[in-house]
Amino acid sequence: MVETDLLKGFNYERTLNEDPRTKTVWLLGHVSRKTGRDVAILIAEKTHFSPTELAGFVDRLRNVRTQVEGNDIYHWFFSEWDGETDMKITLIVPATETHIAKYTPQPVHYVLETPDMYNALVKPFIELEPLKRIQWVYNIVDGTAESERVVLRTSGEEGFVLLPDMKWDGVTMDHLYLLVIVNTRTVRSIRDLGSGHLPLLQSIRDRVPAFVSERYGVSPDELRLFCHYQPSYYHFHVHVTHLKYADAPRVMIGQSHLLDTIIDNIKHIRGDYYQVATLPSIIGEKHGIWKAMQKSKDAL
Amino acid sequence: MVETDLLKGFNYERTLNEDPRTKTVWLLGHVSRKTGRDVAILIAEKTHFSPTELAGFVDRLRNVRTQVEGNDIYHWFFSEWDGETDMKITLIVPATETHIAKYTPQPVHYVLETPDMYNALVKPFIELEPLKRIQWVYNIVDGTAESERVVLRTSGEEGFVLLPDMKWDGVTMDHLYLLVIVNTRTVRSIRDLGSGHLPLLQSIRDRVPAFVSERYGVSPDELRLFCHYQPSYYHFHVHVTHLKYADAPRVMIGQSHLLDTIIDNIKHIRGDYYQVATLPSIIGEKHGIWKAMQKSKDAL
Structure with a gap:
């Protein structure tokens, strides 16, 4: 059994844990192999943005939806990124030097x-x-x-x-x-x-x-x-x-x-x-x- | 200008900050409007997995690539999730009670x-x-x-x-x-x-x-x-x-x-x-x- 088949054969049973802050889940399941049925844990973590993607950021957005709570200079959106994974976007405009300082480490x-x-x-x-x-x-x-x-x-x-x-x-x-x-x-x-x-x-x-x-x-x-x-x-x-x-x-x-x-x-x-x-x-x-x-x- | 156009009009200048752990980026740019050219800050955060997606987890994987560093019971992959966003996957099989306890809060x-x-x-x-x-x-x-x-x-x-x-x-x-x-x-x-x-x-x-x-x-x-x-x-x-x-x-x-x-x-x-x-x-x-x-x- 090649390793990718091992992954494809994972049968979900329940979620052990999840961390919304880091976008990580821990899933319990099993994989059936010739040797028998093995307990398996699958850990999935969404990857970070790659730096090269950032320059053309808005060109990769699809299906942008505006949230109603927009307030003055703050505008909130949900959008898909290239495919079907959602992301949450905040746009501050016009931004002042104070805003820039606040978000600069x-x-x-x-x-x-x-x-x-x-x-x-x-x-x-x-x-x-x-x-x-x-x-x-x-x-x-x-x-x-x-x-x-x-x-x-x-x-x-x-x-x-x-x-x-x-x-x-x-x-x-x-x-x-x-x-x-x-x-x-x-x-x-x-x-x-x-x-x-x-x-x-x-x-x-x-x-x-x-x-x-x-x-x-x-x-x-x-x-x-x-x-x-x-x-x-x-x-x-x-x-x-x-x-x-x-x-x-x-x-x-x-x-x-x-x-x-x-x-x-x-x-x-x-x-x-x-x-x-x-x-x-x-x-x-x-x-x-x-x-x-x-x-x-x-x-x- | 409707709000989604405001977002589409964002022109990237530089990255102010990023947090790979939470998959968040802070981008500096500008938006040109009738009233002039406004400085803008765009904050994008990838969203967490939704609980309903987890049951059919492996069915949504595309283009699975195996990493070479697989070791004994640990298998590592990269994969796309529905679309083109990457995620990193660890599969532990066979997993023991000790593994389950380790990942259960x-x-x-x-x-x-x-x-x-x-x-x-x-x-x-x-x-x-x-x-x-x-x-x-x-x-x-x-x-x-x-x-x-x-x-x-x-x-x-x-x-x-x-x-x-x-x-x-x-x-x-x-x-x-x-x-x-x-x-x-x-x-x-x-x-x-x-x-x-x-x-x-x-x-x-x-x-x-x-x-x-x-x-x-x-x-x-x-x-x-x-x-x-x-x-x-x-x-x-x-x-x-x-x-x-x-x-x-x-x-x-x-x-x-x-x-x-x-x-x-x-x-x-x-x-x-x-x-x-x-x-x-x-x-x-x-x-x-x-x-x-x-x-x-x-x-x-």
């Missing part, structure tokens, strides 16, 4: 931030950031914006709001993504956390998984609660995602810190852990802190 | 491992593991196997070997993946690390990025050095990947620990950090430790 650097570097470079950078950049966060916490999206609100200095992240569709539980934003304005990042914040941190740890379990049916041991460092905005917040959402943005070590580890470090290791620890950062060259570091590194 | 649980849990459940589990399961690791360290794959070897109790991980193709630098395996047999996991291991850890930190930079041209600030916990085998080893390899296996917080953080914790925070800290683990139900935990949790 920027060089990133791994930086170990010592307490001295934090005090000399990062803290002044945070304090100089115009507060209007986080006005939208204050609006959520104060209840003057997005109040209908908040699913849980607790009051006081140890209070917080919980709301779905914009990236979550609200339906796919494997991609569950919520955000905890604290009421207090005095914690800009994990660097500011100390023993005095244990009631706040513990309140998030106790109440959020219980609430998520009740509201969305995702059990507490399927959740990952973590903080980014550097965060994308300097008002303390905690990301809540499903464990299976393994490619949630910046969930990798070197960019994130687990809430449980933060609590343990402060409670059992040292109350001033986040003031004395050297913390990793992965910083893009477009980030304001990278520019500040480049300017000031001679000063250190 | 298992439920996973987030567990906080206190020092007490480590001592009562995990340490005995590690000590009862048959050493023959890591004989292959000893063979590499002793030089009796895979010696031609080792790219760096240092001697003594603070020594280690460095070799490419089997998952790396050795060519794509964005997916660079190397493994450091230490000579000493006394460190089973990060739980065993203490002040006495700082020379070993520091030697890895100093020598590996410098070597990788010289040999592969990847600069030290583009690398991520980390340890898994729980590891997949209990002989201390360090993973070395490119920063851009953001979906390297289990590189997420809750499953990995950055070597720099390990060194900082032991050197500047507490020498016995890894004996007194509560460490997160994400454990699949098929893992021996999960079974041990289920059996013994009443004993705690």
Whole structure:
């Protein structure tokens, strides 16, 4: 039996697994051979675009269908590509320099931030950031914006709001993504956390998984609660995602810190852990802190 | 101009970015309209298999080509799918129960491992593991196997070997993946690390990025050095990947620990950090430790 016949003889039984992100399926079946009936697993992965195809991209499109949700400069389509395989297309026109920058990969650097570097470079950078950049966060916490999206609100200095992240569709539980934003304005990042914040941190740890379990049916041991460092905005917040959402943005070590580890470090290791620890950062060259570091590194 | 004409009028200029894993490309171009020439960005993503297509999978294959690297039970093909879009196919036949288990997703649980849990459940589990399961690791360290794959070897109790991980193709630098395996047999996991291991850890930190930079041209600030916990085998080893390899296996917080953080914790925070800290683990139900935990949790 030649190998291509082996493939043609595959009889599908059931799907073992599939990954829509990578367009891969794992199928269980069997192949009958002279020697008997063999169990078989077939793994199929769609291939990437070849670079040479990209120049004449639109010439290879067939049967283009426009989606109704087109919005301003964003236009969505489905189309076949040469044959019958579908692809999803987004066209942004007119696109600005900001759009181009957003979709162009920027060089990133791994930086170990010592307490001295934090005090000399990062803290002044945070304090100089115009507060209007986080006005939208204050609006959520104060209840003057997005109040209908908040699913849980607790009051006081140890209070917080919980709301779905914009990236979550609200339906796919494997991609569950919520955000905890604290009421207090005095914690800009994990660097500011100390023993005095244990009631706040513990309140998030106790109440959020219980609430998520009740509201969305995702059990507490399927959740990952973590903080980014550097965060994308300097008002303390905690990301809540499903464990299976393994490619949630910046969930990798070197960019994130687990809430449980933060609590343990402060409670059992040292109350001033986040003031004395050297913390990793992965910083893009477009980030304001990278520019500040480049300017000031001679000063250190 | 109807929207489909807008897409047909896209003129390709250059590729901004592409992601072979998700089969997505970001193209820069322009569209000429009555109002002038607009910059445009086109984002195309191949769609996933639809579940209804999977039952009749092999009937939709066209122009199957066999790859030469077929090996024993593994057979590799390229094929078109209905039309002209390529896909890569792996057929495993005869497949065993172990293969089926490997490709079937298992439920996973987030567990906080206190020092007490480590001592009562995990340490005995590690000590009862048959050493023959890591004989292959000893063979590499002793030089009796895979010696031609080792790219760096240092001697003594603070020594280690460095070799490419089997998952790396050795060519794509964005997916660079190397493994450091230490000579000493006394460190089973990060739980065993203490002040006495700082020379070993520091030697890895100093020598590996410098070597990788010289040999592969990847600069030290583009690398991520980390340890898994729980590891997949209990002989201390360090993973070395490119920063851009953001979906390297289990590189997420809750499953990995950055070597720099390990060194900082032991050197500047507490020498016995890894004996007194509560460490997160994400454990699949098929893992021996999960079974041990289920059996013994009443004993705690």
